[in-house]
Amino acid sequence: MTRFCKLFFTGTVFLLLMSFSAFPQDAATTAKIKYHTEKVKNYLDKNNALLPYYAINTDGISIYASAQNKLKNIPEFHLNWDQVAAFNVFLKTSNSATALEVYRSGKFVGTFSTSKNSPSTMVNQIFIPETKLLKGYKIAIDAGHTAGDMETGGIEQKCLKFNCDSLKGLKSPIAISEGMLTFATATLLKKKLEAEGAEVFMTRKFDGGSAFGVPFETWLKKKHIDSLFAAGVITSKQKNILLNPKTSKRDKFRFVFKDLELQKRAEIINNFHPDLTIIIHYNVDETNTGWTKPANKNFNMTFVGGAFMKNDLSSPEKRFEFLRLLVSEDLERSIALSSAMVKSFEKNLNVKTATYSDAKYLIQGCLSTNEIGVYCRNLQLTRYVHGPLVYGETLYQDNINECVLLNKECDKTKNERVQQVAESYFQGILNYTKEKMELR
Ligand SMILES: [Zn+2]
Numbered sequence: 427m428t429r430f431c432k433l434f435f436t437g438t439v440f441l442l443l444m445s446f447s448a449f450p451q452d453a454a455t456t457a458k459i460k461y462h463t464e465k466v467k468n469y470l471d472k473n474n475a476l477l478p479y480y481a482i483n484t485d486g487i488s489i490y491a492s493a494q495n496k497l498k499n500i501p502e503f504h505l506n507w508d509q510v511a512a513f514n515v516f517l518k519t520s521n522s523a524t525a526l527e528v529y530r531s532g533k534f535v536g537t538f539s540t541s542k543n544s545p546s547t548m549v550n551q552i553f554i555p556e557t558k559l560l561k562g563y564k565i566a567i568d569a570g571h572t573a574g575d576m577e578t579g580g581i582e583q584k585c586l587k588f589n590c591d592s593l594k595g596l597k598s599p600i601a602i603s604e605g606m607l608t609f610a611t612a613t614l615l616k617k618k619l620e621a622e623g624a625e626v627f628m629t630r631k632f633d634g635g636s637a638f639g640v641p642f643e644t645w646l647k648k649k650h651i652d653s654l655f656a657a658g659v660i661t662s663k664q665k666n667i668l669l670n671p672k673t674s675k676r677d678k679f680r681f682v683f684k685d686l687e688l689q690k691r692a693e694i695i696n697n698f699h700p701d702l703t704i705i706i707h708y709n710v711d712e713t714n715t716g717w718t719k720p721a722n723k724n725f726n727m728t729f730v731g732g733a734f735m736k737n738d739l740s741s742p743e744k745r746f747e748f749l750r751l752l753v754s755e756d757l758e759r760s761i762a763l764s765s766a767m768v769k770s771f772e773k774n775l776n777v778k779t780a781t782y783s784d785a786k787y788l789i790q791g792c793l794s795t796n797e798i799g800v801y802c803r804n805l806q807l808t809r810y811v812h813g814p815l816v817y818g819e820t821l822y823q824d825n826i827n828e829c830v831l832l833n834k835e836c837d838k839t840k841n842e843r844v845q846q847v848a849e850s851y852f853q854g855i856l857n858y859t860k861e862k863m864e865l866r
Pocket residue numbers: 570571584604707708
C-alpha cells in the first residue's frame with residue numbers, strides 16, 4: 427500500500443466511523459477527537475500557537491475569535507460531531523460566500539442526508555470511468571503571476587536578468603519572466619487535459635493577463651480604479667495609493683494589486699467548483715538574493731494548505747478556512763495530489779525533490795507532511811482555494827543549466843523545457859486520478 431493509499435484510507439475510515447451509528451459512541455467520539463487533534467498538530471498549527479482559537483472535545487469542534495472568548499466559552503462557530511459529514515457536503519455544494527455566511531451565523535443547521543450524500547459518495551460520483559481518462563473532471567489551472575513581458579516581470583519582481591558570465595560558463599545573456607513561463611505551461615497543460623476529456627478553467631485567459639481579465643497596466647488606469655472604488659472593490663486608502671503619481675508601479679503592484687488579484691483568483695476558481703486545482707510556479711534559489719547571476723541549486727517542491735502561525739487566524743475568513751481544512755478531506759486529497767505531482771516532476775524533469783532542510787522557508791514557514799516534497803504552507807491561494815489543490819514549484823529558474831534552457835524561444839509554448847514541465851503536470855494528474863480509481 428502506498429503512502430497515499432494509507433493517507434486516503436485514514437480519512438475514509440474516519441468518515442465511516444462518523445457515518446455508522448452502530449459504532450460504540452464513546453469510542454467513535456474518542457477516535458474523532460484524536461483524528462482532528464492530530465490533524466491540527468501535524469498539518470495546521472505551525473508553531474503550536476493556535477490553541478486559543480479552537481477546541482476539539484466530546485461536544486465537537488468550536489472556533490473562537492480570541493483567547494478571551496475561549497475562556498468565556500463564547501465560540502464564533504460550533505459544529506457537533508454528528509454534523510461534520512453534512513457540513514462537508516454543504517462545503518462541497520455551496521459557494522464560498524454562502525459557506526462564509528453560515529460560518530458567520532455561528533452554527534450549522536444540517537439539512538443533507540448523509541446516507542445518500544456522504545462526501546465519499548459525492549467524490550465517487552465525479553470519477554466516472556470513461557474511455558477518455560479525465561472525462562467528467564473539472565480542473566482549474568492557475569498560471570502564477572501576471573507578466574507577459576520583462577517590464578511587467580520587473581514590476582512584479584518575478585524576472586531574471588543575467589549578463590554573460592564567463593566564470594560560470596554563461597555564454598549568452600538571460601532574460602526570463604516567470605509569468606510567461608507559467609502561462610505557457612498552463613496553456614500546454616490545458617490542451618493535454620482537454621484532449622483527455624477534462625473541462626478546464628484558467629484564471630488568466632491570455633499571456634500578460636490577470637485574474638481581473640486585463641493586464642496590470644490596464645487595471646491601473648484611472649477610469650478603471652474609479653470604477654473599482656465605486657463598486658467597493660478597493661478602499662479609499664488603496665485608491666489613493668493607486669492614483670498617487672509619486673508611488674512607483676512596483677509599490678502599487680506590491681501593496682494593492684497583488685493581494686486583490688490573488689483574492690480574485692481564489693474567488694473565480696471556487697466559483698468554478700473544480701475537482702482539482704493546479705497552481706503553477708517556477709522556483710528560484712532563495713539564497714541567490716537579487717537574482718542577478720546564476721546559481722547551482724535545483725529542486726522541485728509542492729505546497730498545500732496548513733501551517734497557520736500565531737497571527738494567521740486574525741479574521742473570520744481565515745478562521746473559516748482553518749475549520750474547512752480541519753473538517754474536510756481537502757488537505758488529505760491535496761497532499762495525495764501533490765505527492766503524485768512531485769514524483770512526476772522528479773521523474774520527467776530529472777530534478778531532485780526538495781527535502782525539509784533544502785530551503786530556509788521550508789523550515790521557517792512550512793510543516794512537512796508524510797510525503798516527500800509536499801509541504802503545508804499558509805499561502806493566500808493554498809488557504810482560500812477550496813478542494814484538492816497542488817501549488818507546484820518546479821525547478822530553479824536561476825540554476826545555471828535551467829536558465830539557459832528556459833531562455834530559449836520567445837514563444838514559451840515552443841520551449842522544450844516548458845513543454846517537459848507541462849507534461850510532468852499532466853502525468854502527475856493522470857497518476858493521481860489513476861490511484862483514486864484503483865482505490866474504489
Ligand atoms: Zn512564482
